[in-house]
Amino acid sequence: MKLLKLVILLCLFTSVSCAQSTNNVPRSYIAHKTSETITIDGEATETSWSKTEWSDTFIDIEGVKEPTYKTHVKMMWDETYFYILAKMEEPHVWADITEHDAIIFHNNDFEVFIDPDGDTFNYYELEVNALNTVWDLFITKPYRERNAALNDWTLTGLKSAVKVDGTINNPTDKDQGWTLELAIPWKAYKTSYFEKNVPENKHWRVNFSRVNWDYQLEDGKYQRKKDVAGKLLHEYNWVWSPQGVINMHEPEKWGYVYFSSKEVGSKDTFTIPQDDSVKEQLYNLYKAQNSYRQKHKKWATSIDSLTTKAIIVNHKTLQPTIENHTTGYNISVKSPFTNNTLIIKENGKIISN
Incomplete structure (x- = not known):
């Protein structure tokens, strides 16, 4: 029953749709390889981090507004971990959720979305607040397809640390913000025992979201702000790669992270595959x-x-x-770029033959 309520709440929270933005071209980032031992402490003092470039600054989820506070990330990897460093400006750093797998976005938080094979099915969500409280989820398919969100899935081996530039939960002063450092183990995403699953010189579909709330003080403690009728004000959703709608759970719109075999500090290039533009047209037909x-x-x-x-x-x-059949349909098209046949099914899943 608890999980059912959780899924209903997630659907209500994430399925609000707004007008499409014309500024929703997926962003991309090249994550280079590091040979340095990385200590996950929120400090990011390693030489590898200093050689790693910041991402584009986050934009609002629809891709049309500049957020109030700046957010950006760095990424790199080694044979064991996918490293992420997120830096968030915030004059009032606060959090009060301490239970693992609680609904972390009821605090200001930072969220990671990962779809390794880019088919929009079987993807992962990770949320962390400024107290370093974690919510990790495995999601079978987008919410539009009546999915299952597995709240009891655990990202085994995750390392995370938060560094606050200021004093958390102190309304009497002004903070600079907070930094989150993550090491996500590749083995958490294995689908078979023999699979190495390190995407060297490959790309994954990834996005990041920052949920931020206006606040009010009650008995000297931070709370999400309410209007005069006592209703919570809407949260802000700031993302790395714009979605075009207020919905993170459209994985086909996420950004691209390319895991280069070149060492941090090197240069490399990545081009979004042309077949992904074909897939975009298939998603339009699916809708x-x-x-x-x-x-x-x-x-x-x-x-x-x-x-x-x-x-x-x-x-x-x-x-x-x-091609229609008893349970749905297949829409297929031959790519003029690779000669692969791309098929989208009635459930929104794309297959490449």
């Missing part, structure tokens, strides 16, 4: 199919029923087809 079914109480049987416009990617015209 159009859902709208069609809602209106007509059945799936469309032709692409013309879903769009009257030519589907063009990088000056190449796509020719998708629909």
